[in-house]
Amino acid sequence: MAKKPLTAQSIITYREELGMDCEETSNLQWVCDLINSLNINERALSKEQLNDINKRIKSIPTGKQRVLLSALDHVLFYLKEICNWQLPEVKEQAFTDESTMWLFSIHEKNLLASQCFARYESQRESFMDKRWHDLGWVLLVLNFEVAPLHLSYWQRILSTPTCIEFFEGQFTLKVSHPKPISSYADEDKASFTRYPLPVFPLRVLLNFYKYLPEKALTTKSLLDAINRWVDTEPYYFAAMSPAEWLRTFQSFWHHHYAVPPKLLRDLSDPMRHVSPLDSTECYAIDTVKEKLLFIPPLNNAVVGAEKKAPADAWPHKNLIKYHKQSSKENSTKPTAPAWGTDNVIPKLFYHYTDELFNEGGVHKKTLLSQSIDRYTNFYKSLNPLSFDDATNPETLHRWAHKEFDRLDEKTTPWHLYNFLRSASHQELTDELDLEQFERPELPSLVDPFCLNVSQINSTVELLLSSKNGDAMQRLFASIAVILGYYGAMRRGEVLRLCLGDITIVNPQKKQLFSIVIRNTPEGTTKNKKTRIITVFMPEPAAKLIRILLKIKTGCDETKPLLGFEYESIGLRSSYYIYPVTQALKALFGPKVRFHHLRHGGAELLYLQGLHLAYQRQGCHLSSILQDEATEAMLSKESCLARFDFWLEGRLFDKMNAGLLLDVIAKQHGHSSYATTRRHYLHGMEKTIALFKPVYRQYSRAELRYIYDIPVGSNDISRILDSLSQEHSLLSSEDKKQFQPELTESQIIKKLKLNTLIVGKVTTTNKQPSTFNKCDFKTLWESSLPEDFIDKNTNTFNYFCQKVFKALNNKTLDFKTANIQWRQLAKGQYFNFVSKELKALKTxxxxxxxxxxxxxxxxxxxxxxxxxxVCNQKTLQAFKTICHKGSLKHYTATFLLIQNRKSLNSNKLNMVKNQFLRKDDNFNWHKTPGGNTQLIITLKTLIPSTLLAQTLEQYFLNITLK
Structure with missing residues (x-):
């Protein structure tokens, strides 16, 4: 892709919207040109590169050197905050100092902010009856009651009535970003963030939209309006700049709501967070159970089958041909191919092409077949990507980088990038990090999506109750979900987690686990460092992990927690992560990935920390969350348990609360909280709600205004009767003085959404809570067959209740079970097809x-x-089952017993030349009498514990059937 140079205007716009000082355009552009000339290909600036830049600047003998060094700081701050660059430590410290100066500038406005709010409150009371219309007043209301934003954001909001949306139980402001910073953004769909919109400023804003001025609003017109408004009674303030007004409102929120500096930055900078799209398609669990494969999704070719014709090697070409001929009758759409062992590219191209036909391109909703053919015509230029490499994040990224660097044509890299974007949403390759392929001087993109506790419960229940896969596979996959969510662990971290790296903190806290995330021979952590996290989870989830830890007692603690010995990380990924991704996509839509479990876990930890900091009850966000399971994880007991590693038994108010956000970031392996905020915490609709109490008093006059009832109307009594039972019991005089304590949700329920909302009404398709119902242990155990042999079908199931009872009472250890499972070829060898059953009987x-x-x-x-007997019939039966069939992996020893005196024997030659395989052994024994007999002994290496009599009975059943 051609690079778009870094420009001064991007830095100027960003700093102005934060109310920050900014150097002149020419100086900023000089620095931008210097950085562009370095041809940096990753989001990082090395110490050596910084030294080179400083040398260039310091070679200038005039005072311009000073302003250019300041301009450099401004550019690097933008690259760090918006483009997610890693900077040398010396600059990180400089920006810490700048943050301190920013906070000082806010404190300078403390007195003014206090005076302004006090006078605003007195004016607010009289407004309920007078109800004036003025832009300056509207800006005061929005900044004091919604969020302290720069006037440029309010200009866009006040010019866009559709920015009001009802979302997750509350009214919100949908604030668009001036630059796209979300993976879903394009020219037609901007990225955005959400702020909660309380009912009073909601009514003020709705009334303002009714009287929108004919002349377009500008930042200057907003500044003039607010300065004009405070020039009169009761304020009498001197005119201020947009930056000064922003600092004033930031000072109010900082002190009035006790918002710490880092949260204050989040609050006043919409570019620090991205909200997900409005809704996610959900499907009922019963409709998706059969979609879970629970087997490696490989294209296992049948031995001896003919090779595919070249035309079929790229199924997406047939798909394009189908759409070109779609007007013809009797045309059948080609089906998706299976994942190939040697190359998964054909299947990825099929899905990419299908998406282009169904969803359109980045710029156009509908694409012609010829265009799609052109966009995908580089498919033969790509080197193969094997299944194992696709499931290993490191080899996957190496392949992608190599292809990206190799295909340096003018258009191909852009088409390849879009192909990789499609691949990043496929189950097999969803670990692909697209940020590594984006232009480093552009804003880094966020992939926003979040899951709640009930959705995690639904995913685990779906995995555990699936009819596919074996019991351990379902258990491993379910625990992968639990660790990915409650531990906020990355996919690779879950796969590489060793048995010895997860422990129960103490016997009294069985829901609390300590987890060490470290480098292993299979891969490294993202920052190459070890971190220790403490994970608290609901009892049903914790019980599953305790079951696994008990099952694996005595195993090698350096081996992976999830999986059996001798399984590669790629194989474990396909067995235990692939089904999780399938379940997530089936339940919550095709764009959901395993990594979004980490997003949900990060948000949960963040909310738990804020509940402690602001001393909120677990039900504080009930109307927003609409999920009892998540509420339970936000109870005081749960929050204290989750932060037990930090509190160590101390009360939260005894701790340095200023460290809380850094502690949260460290749990996620982030060096900076800003990374956690932007990439994992989406929107401000839950955060701001925690600053404010659930209940507050409402006067009759304010309620009349909110419900759009005329001043002085007694119709408010009817509404108050429905809102407060206490009101209906009062006398007429007492009712006039009554000021009920109500919640926002109580008031919202009485509002008529269909007539009140100017913009779109958006609701989320929340799943009903399963917190009090889910019993993962019972669900899992009930899915286990009672015995090894299914009496109805005569199928052999290794993982049955009998095995787990033996593991629990120590008559069987997991080491032995691991060998049995491996030697049984993961349960596949003894489930014979019909021709093999016929051979066994022979x-x-x-x-x-x-x-x-x-x-x-x-x-x-x-x-x-x-x-x-030794004859052709026996030979064909042996070939069926041991040369090609289910028992082909076991070596054989042949003993031919013959009654003969001659050394020449046709049967002897038959055994040597036709029965024997490469590693088989042969013995020949002559007897003076009796019939010729061939004894075939298959050496299985299967440990005998529990299985000797079982297998004897199993073979008896299937041979007599």
Whole structure:
């Protein structure tokens, strides 16, 4: 992709909207040109590069050197805050000093802010009856009661009536970003953030929209209006600049609501957070159970099958051809191919092409077949991407970078980037980090989506209750969800987590786990550093982890928690993460990824911290969350338990609350809270609600204004009767003085949304709470077969209740179970197809022979022995089941017993040349009498514990059936 140079105007706009001083355009552009000339390809500035820039500036002998150094700080601050650059430590410290100066400038407005608010409150009371219309008044209301924003943001809001939306139980302001900073943004759809809109400023804003001035609003007209308004009674303030007004309102919020500096920055800078799209498509669980594969999604070709024709090697070409001929009758849309073992690119191109037809391109909603053909015509230029490489984040990114660097044509990199964007939403490749391929001088994009506790419960229930997969696979996948959410862990961190790195904090706190996230031979953490996190989760989720820890007692603690020994990280990803991604997409829409579990967990930890800091009850956000399960995790007990690692038994008010946000960022492995805020915490609608109490007093006059009732009308009594039971019991005189304590949600329920809202009414499709119903342990155990052998179908199930009872009572250890599972080929070898069952009957009922321990092993293993005649029928049966079929992985020992004196034997030659495989053994024994007999012993290496009699009975059942 061609690079778009960094420009001074971007820095000027950003700093002005924060009310920050800014150097002249020419000086800023000089610095921008200097940075552009370095051709930096990643979001980082090295110490050496910074030194080179400083040398260039300091070579200037005049006072221009001073202003250019200041301009450099302004540019680097923008690159750090908006473009997510990593800067040398010396500059990080400089920006810390700048933040301190910013806070000092706010404190300078303390007296003015206090006076302004006191006079605003007195004017507010008289406004309820006089109800004047003035732009200056509207700006005071919005800044004191909604958020302290720069006038440039209010200019856009006041010019856009559709920015009011009802979302998640409250009215909100949808504030668009001047620069797109979300992955879903394009030319037609801007990224945005949300602020809660209380009912009083809501009515003020709605009334303002009724009388919009004919002349377009500008930042200057807003500044003139507010300065004109405060020039009269009761304020009598001198005129101020936009920056001074912003500092004044920031000072009010800082002191009145006890908003710490970092949160104050979030509050007054909409570019620090991105809200997700309005709604997410949800499906009922019953309709998606069968979609979960729970097997590696590989295209396992049948041995001996013909190779695909070249035309079928790229199914997206057939899809384009189908759409070109869609007007013809009897045309059938090509189906999606399976994931290929050697190359997953064909399937990724099929999905990409299908998306282009269904959803359009970045700039156009509908694309012609010819255009899509052109956009995808670089498919043959890409090197293959194997299934194993696709499931390993490191090899996946290496492949993508190599292809990106190699395809340096003018248009191809842009088409490749869009192809990678599509791949990042596929189950197999959703670990692809697109930020690595974006232009570093552009704002880094945020992928906003968040899950709540009930949605996590639904996902785990779906995984545990699926009819597909084995019990351990369902357990591992469910625990991956739990760790990804409550631990806010990345996909690779979950996969690499070792058994010894997760422990229960103490026996009295069984819902609290300590987790060490470290570098392992399979990969490193994102910042290459080790971190220790403490994770608190609901009892049903904690119980699943305790089950797994008990099952794996005595296992090698350096091995991964999720999975069996000898499974590669790619295989574990396909077995245990792929089904999770399938479940998330099926339940919550195609754009949801495993990484969004981390987003949800980050928000939960953030809300828990703010509940402690502002001493709020768990039900404080009930009308917004609409989820009892999340409320339970926000109770005081849950919040204290979650921060137990920091509090260590102390009261929260004894701690340095100023460290809270840094403590939260450190739990996520972030060096800066700003990273947590922007990429993981979406919108301000929950945050601001925590600053304010749930209940407040409302006068009759204010309620009349909110409900748009004429001044002095007694119709308010009817509304008050429905809002407050106490009101209906008062006398007429007492009712006039009555000021009920009400919540915003109580008032909102009485508002008529369909006539009140100017913009769009948006509601979320919340799932009903399952917090008090979910019992993951029982759900999982009920899915287990009772015994190894299903009496109805005669199928063999290794992971049954019998195995887990043995693991619990220590008659079987997981090391042995691990070997049994591996030698049984994960349960697949003994589930025979019909032609194999016929072959088994030909060979005859086998005996299960105990093999004495060999080498370091202390456990007897099982051999499968067949005694049969030596003829062509037996040969064909053996080939069916052991050359190609379910038992082909077990080596065989042949014993041919013959009654003969001659050394020449056709049967001997048959065994040697047709029965024997590469690693098989052969013995020949002559007897003086009796019939010729062929004894075939398959060496399985399966430990005998629990299985000797079971397998004997199993083979008896299937051979006699």
């Amino acid at each position: 060979l005859g009922k086998p005996k299960i022979i105990l093999q004495k321990p060999q080498g370091k092993s202390h456990t007897e293993t099982l051999n499968i022995q067949f005694s049969c």
